Amino acid sequence: MIRDTRKLFEKYTDKETFDKIVEYDTVCDMWEKAVKEYGEDIAIEDNGEKYSYKKLGEDVGKFRAVYNSMGLNKGDRIGIFAPNGYDFVKMFLAAVTAGLVAAVLPAHLDEQTVFGCSIKFSLKAIAAEPTLKDRLEFTKSHNPAVKTVISTAEPTGVSPACKLNKKDPAVIMFTGGTTGRSKGALLSHGAGTVNGCYGVEAVFHQRYLLVLPLSHVFGLVRNLMTSLYTGSTLFICRNNKDMFKDIAAFKPTIMVMVPALAEMSLNLSKQFGRNMLGDSLKCIICGAATVSPYLVSEYKKLGIKLLGGYGLTETANLVSGNPESEKKPESVGILYPHQDVKVVNGELWIKGENLMDGYVGDDEENKAAFEDGYFKTGDLVRFDDDGMLYIVGRCKEIIVLPSGENISPAEIEAKFNELDVIQDSQVFEYITESGEHVLALEVVPRMVEVAKLGLADITGYLTEELQKVNQKLLPFERVSKITIRDKDFERTPSMKIKRYKLQ
Numbered sequence: 001m002i003r004d005t006r007k008l009f010e011k012y013t014d015k016e017t018f019d020k021i022v023e024y025d026t027v028c029d030m031w032e033k034a035v036k037e038y039g040e041d042i043a044i045e046d047n048g049e050k051y052s053y054k055k056l057g058e059d060v061g062k063f064r065a066v067y068n069s070m071g072l073n074k075g076d077r078i079g080i081f082a083p084n085g086y087d088f089v090k091m092f093l094a095a096v097t098a099g100l101v102a103a104v105l106p107a108h109l110d111e112q113t114v115f116g117c118s119i120k121f122s123l124k125a126i127a128a129e130p131t132l133k134d135r136l137e138f139t140k141s142h143n144p145a146v147k148t149v150i151s152t153a154e155p156t157g158v159s160p161a162c163k164l165n166k167k168d169p170a171v172i173m174f175t176g177g178t179t180g181r182s183k184g185a186l187l188s189h190g191a192g193t194v195n196g197c198y199g200v201e202a203v204f205h206q207r208y209l210l211v212l213p214l215s216h217v218f219g220l221v222r223n224l225m226t227s228l229y230t231g232s233t234l235f236i237c238r239n240n241k242d243m244f245k246d247i248a249a250f251k252p253t254i255m256v257m258v259p260a261l262a263e264m265s266l267n268l269s270k271q272f273g274r275n276m277l278g279d280s281l282k283c284i285i286c287g288a289a290t291v292s293p294y295l296v297s298e299y300k301k302l303g304i305k306l307l308g309g310y311g312l313t314e315t316a317n318l319v320s321g322n323p324e325s326e327k328k329p330e331s332v333g334i335l336y337p338h339q340d341v342k343v344v345n346g347e348l349w350i351k352g353e354n355l356m357d358g359y360v361g362d363d364e365e366n367k368a369a370f371e372d373g374y375f376k377t378g379d380l381v382r383f384d385d386d387g388m389l390y391i392v393g394r395c396k397e398i399i400v401l402p403s404g405e406n407i408s409p410a411e412i413e414a415k416f417n418e419l420d421v422i423q424d425s426q427v428f429e430y431i432t433e434s435g436e437h438v439l440a441l442e443v444v445p446r447m448v449e450v451a452k453l454g455l456a457d458i459t460g461y462l463t464e465e466l467q468k469v470n471q472k473l474l475p476f477e478r479v480s481k482i483t484i485r486d487k488d489f490e491r492t493p494s495m496k497i498k499r500y501k502l503q
Helices: 006-012 015-020 027-038 053-069 086-097 111-120 130-142 217-229 240-250 259-272 293-301 363-369 409-416 447-451 458-472
Strands: 042-046 049-052 077-081 101-105 125-128 147-150 169-175 183-188 207-210 233-236 254-257 283-286 305-310 339-344 347-352 374-383 389-394 422-431 437-445 481-484
Touching: 006 015, 027 053, 027 086, 027 217, 042 053, 042 086, 049 053, 053 086, 077 086, 077 111, 077 130, 086 101, 101 111, 111 130, 125 130, 130 147, 169 217, 207 217, 207 240, 217 233, 217 254, 254 259, 259 283, 259 293, 259 447, 293 305, 339 374, 389 409, 409 422, 409 437, 409 458, 437 458, 458 481
Parallel strands: 042 233, 077 101, 077 125, 101 169, 125 147, 207 233, 207 254, 254 283, 283 305, 437 481
Antiparallel strands: 042 049, 169 183, 339 347, 347 374, 374 389, 422 437
């Protein structure tokens, strides 16, 4: 049964704001309403230019005409190949409101991978930002049926938005899914633009700073689409090295971050003795990896509410959000509306309007990912008595010891990460020289907290504190080897820690 949890979020904002959170069947409906209602308000700030909702709406209409002049029709697939910027926003919105399916191609892809995507996703065209046009040449020569267009193309008029319904396909997003192999998740128009509004006290007419890639579902859905939905202004940070300079100039009120970026910003704030994210910032939406309770409590001291959540590319990013982060920081929150979930052998299964239609061109992956209409997330979870969701591990990361005991590394890591002096940790299986299978632990210290202690022997102190936690674990959960790292773990493009294989 699909759960209507909308009312559970009502108490976290005022009635007037909550009543404005309405659901749209398509991106076209949402965007038409945004242009009409927010007209002269600034939608995008990019590269020194400001673009109103009206101006962006006009440019989107003109670029729909460009697509139409290329002979593209409803349901055709087009690659959107551009870095974060106004051109991306214009080309993407024009594609999905023209009824095309926008395959978002990360800007770092090389020319042969772009060609591979044109084949795998059956692209009819690719729209690119001028700096990337040279990487289209291989596709043009090896797959000449694919049409190409540059974002500076001159329009031949203005074309209206297409008439669509919520089941029409809208976007293909890259994901590693539950297996880690790169795939394309096909999301419909009804997959959701609204969930990003739930549980946030002030959500309309905010000032967002974009630092996440728009080729990642967290950046596209929770940063761009939620900003446009709410009549907010989105400042596009072109280079993350300029982030703090851009923050000082733009003064954002909300930022969407991964935990590693929130940690770095906090450390710099402590180092320089001032809030590096600016006094205007009131809320951080944090996800894509585990959010430490330490971050929640430390940002609260700066007057910033840090809200964690949970989602997958396959669920249009948004599954749950935690408006109670200060009371239950370990939780990923309350399920968003219009989802049906069940827990099978500890694994979360989901179906609902936000769920993808499937992986494009991957029948075997789809067979493995779905059962009885539910998507098997690969995440191990539990719910508390208040219905709050907790992620306790990943199915594929379970370690089966020779004793037969099943170990969830994430569940053990969470215990070590409760120490303020520990920033990140990784538990993995280790084979000793004698051939014994044991658990090992590597940690990255939170040096801002360690420095406060004025220690002569940092490694000795940290090892002792970790051992105190270790001894409280069940005997089969205890680690036999502890390593204090002097640098961060290797991370994925979405800033998740890369897991070790058997050592």
